[in-house]
Amino acid sequence: MLKIWNMKQKQQSDANADAAAGNKKKKVTAAQLRVQKDLSELELPRTMKTIFKDPDDVLNFELTIEPDEGMYKGGQFHFTFEISQEFPHQAPKVLCKEKIYHPNIDLQGKVCLNILREDWKPVLNIQAVIVGLQFLFLEPNASDPLNKEAAEDLRSNREGFKRNVRQSMGGGIVRNEAFDKVFKTRD
């Protein structure tokens, strides 16, 4: 059993050896550290911004997306990001706060984006997720439906789908379902 200690003593001459001393204060966790790195390297287009309720808690925040082109242009969408201590081994949990008409987002706000689930890898970062979300508004995708009706609508009648999107964004009813008003109010 003594051997480990001998090994450690040999290491003491290393540059790193004055590390890890004394009292057991709480330490910055691996997840916090990685999120800090991801956030500080974030490059957001002007159509997006982040909102932090509590700047000390970087694991929970909101992302606002205001698409300036495509079918969802003029809307303002809020996504909550919930990052666990398992990050980056586990993908962030992302939910759309508004109830919207979108083939890849269900009525509870769940998002079908491959890198949030089956294709998540620890080398991916928060930037990648944000780019993915942006893409969903530019190119809604009928082949990975989470809202089956919306996907069917997009596939069979693209123009009709567009009209329904605009209708829903104004807080209207589409296929017996009432949606949240998401048009950006002038401020």
Place this chain on the structure above:
Amino acid sequence: MSQPVMVAGTIPVPALEPDSRWTYLDNVRRNTGPYTSEEFDTSDEAVSTMDRLKVLGAGGLGCELLKDLALSGFKDIHVIDMDTIDVSNLNRQFLFRHSDVGKSKAEVAARFVEKRVKGVSITPHNCKIQDKDEDFYMQFNIVICGLDSIEARRWMNSTLINLADPENPESYKPLIDGGTEDCQIAGLSTQLGFKGQSRVVFPTITSCLECQLDMHAPRQAVPLCTLATIPRQPEHCIEWAHIIAWEQEQPFPKLDNDDPEHITWLYKKALARAEEFKISGVTYSLTQGVVKNIIPAIASTNAIIAASCCNEAFKIATQTNPSLGFEENYMMYSGNDSIYTYTFKHEKKDDCPVCGQLARDLEVDPNFTLQEFIESLAERAEAQLKKPSIRAESHTLYMQSPVSLEEMTRPNLKKKIGELVGNGDEIAITDPSLGTVNFKYKLKFFKEYRAAV
């Protein structure tokens, strides 16, 4: 051969001396051999140190590991396992009987092995590993894990690394980790567990479990849209109940994977969905398995891995033979295609967030403003930071980006260090110019902090 022979079954066992169970072990412990280390000591005194070593076994390798440790001469064993015995455990977890169903696995196993192996003391802890604090883990000499989730492993790994204190040799706890789950396509029972691994970590000295995270096959998740629209497997129905139905209906405030009532709710939901899509195979235990991400391993693979973990513990404790650790530290076993084992050295990573950059002491004047402190960092040779972002454990001190966080933390730049953190606090610094590396410092105030009046 004059030595007693181990026999099984109905052949009468010759009357043995009370301690003869340890004859073979003593041969190993009392004779130098070709592989014994230089410090190897065959004295009574040295041999008896093993009696005083305290080892902890955590989680899944349970019955096997406990039996192996007790029969290998460890005398003071603790076992920590939060599970209770389920009927489905009885077929392979051989320490349990039908009358034990519903009781704590740790308690029943401890009592059983104590009864069978005279002179061993086994202390059960019927709780989660996370329920115990650093003082608890400090009492052990060796920790052996057969935990069934990456989360629990990472927790144990970082806890033991945080314990390591250069001023206290006793604080370095060798961590032996055994697992059989990586071989699986999670949630799909298409491949049985013929693969496993054992590894040894000497905290802060050799590659840790966090350094080795890339060795775990990522859990293969099924696309959300498949779950929502076209389930094909019983697992898809369970995941649907787990991820979608639960949140829509919220039958209980918060899902507790260990609450049978919650699992039953999911099971019924999944079953109804499976019937709707004409899928068979949804069972209660499959539901439990998918939700808790438990991958079934076959009993013999478990036994091989548990035995290998126990042998490493024995070698570390006795120095009779070189153990996994300093050089080779990772053994992988595969029985998928005939038998293959491969033992190698997994290198410690300099950028490991747990063991890579241990906090260095940094002398600092607490009357510096954060701004002045950041400027002083730029001058440090090892750091050469261009755009550092800094946090303490519970506070974000300054973030360069995104805009919203920069604005919120900017007022801190004018505050004094002593106002923001305490003497001895750890801070972590990231900077785009550092790549994946980061710095941690433990702040040592070399002047007294004078709070502004």
